[in-house]
Amino acid sequence: MARKTKQRQAILNVIQNTAKPLSAREIYEMVKAQHPSVALTTIYRNLDLLTQQQVICKLRVRDNEYSYVMNTEEHWHYIVCLSCHQTVGVVKCPFDNFAAKVAADTGYEIVAHDIQLYGYCRNCR
Amino acid sequence: MARKTKQRQAILNVIQNTAKPLSAREIYEMVKAQHPSVALTTIYRNLDLLTQQQVICKLRVRDNEYSYVMNTEEHWHYIVCLSCHQTVGVVKCPFDNFAAKVAADTGYEIVAHDIQLYGYCRNCR
DNA sequence: ATAATAAATGCAAGTGACTTGCATTTTCAG
DNA sequence: CTGAAAATGCAAGTCACTTGCATTTATTAT
DSSP states (O other): OOOOOHHHHHHHHHHHTOSSOBOHHHHHHHHHHHOTTOOHHHHHHHHHHHHHTTSEEEEEEETTEEEEEEOOSSOOEEEEETTTOOEEEEOOOTHHHHHHHHHHHHOOEEEEEEEEEEEEOTTTO | OOOOOHHHHHHHHHHHTOSSOBOHHHHHHHHHHHOTTOOHHHHHHHHHHHHHTTSEEEEEEETTEEEEEEOOSSOOEEEEETTTOOEEEEOOOTTHHHHHHHHHHHOOEEEEEEEEEEEEOTTTO
16 A cells, blocks of 8 residues: 655655654755655655654654654653753653553543653753 | 733633633633633633643643643643543652653753543543 | 556645734723 | 733734645556
């Protein structure tokens, strides 16, 4: 179903070769450098697809502002600096147990959670 | 500084008298019923103010979709049904310890976290 | 290879939530 | 009561993202 297109490949390359999480716009600009005719629409459509396929992660930097990173196998969450927005991954999610407990308490079937930590990095403190 | 206006009072009343979290638009419609000339701008400005004052909480229902509830003293997080969007509060945050550990590991000073659980409620399962 | 076909793209226009600028109204401290 | 700061309403603007649609492109079956 999903086909291998130059655009999709270019988007993945950009994400893969950049250490920090990138916004859709940043990815657009970077892909456009190699691929001048690419449309922003294509970026959005591919980011959605790749997120759904869990190839990349969509990360909330703050309200209505998202970035994308490669999905590492480990269950990462991220900590974002409120000042410079530098972002660092954090391994180990202590939350799955809690989720199970909440599920028992509420009767909900919990299928996802989203944890975001905010603070100041060493430089910005 | 902050003055007591009819509009602000009406907004608070609406939030206080409704069990479930409300979106800005819903609040707007409900306030308008009592106060036909109110502007949507006013709703947004007041919701921001009240959130900042921690009188109410801004709750992420999903990407780019927020609701507001009264701020109870306890540290609540919420669980949102992916199907009907019914939302239930969850007491006790097991996360503060983890945050302290992450702070030690990364050198960040963690000032906030945002946890959101998603799943299906009993009815929607 | 080649043609058929389903997916993906690019473009233009649209949406929706929220913001901003500004003139007017309202609250409240003195 | 009065004046200054705050808040409001209106209109226009912004910004991220979406949608419709005609065209192009990657894969599949022949």
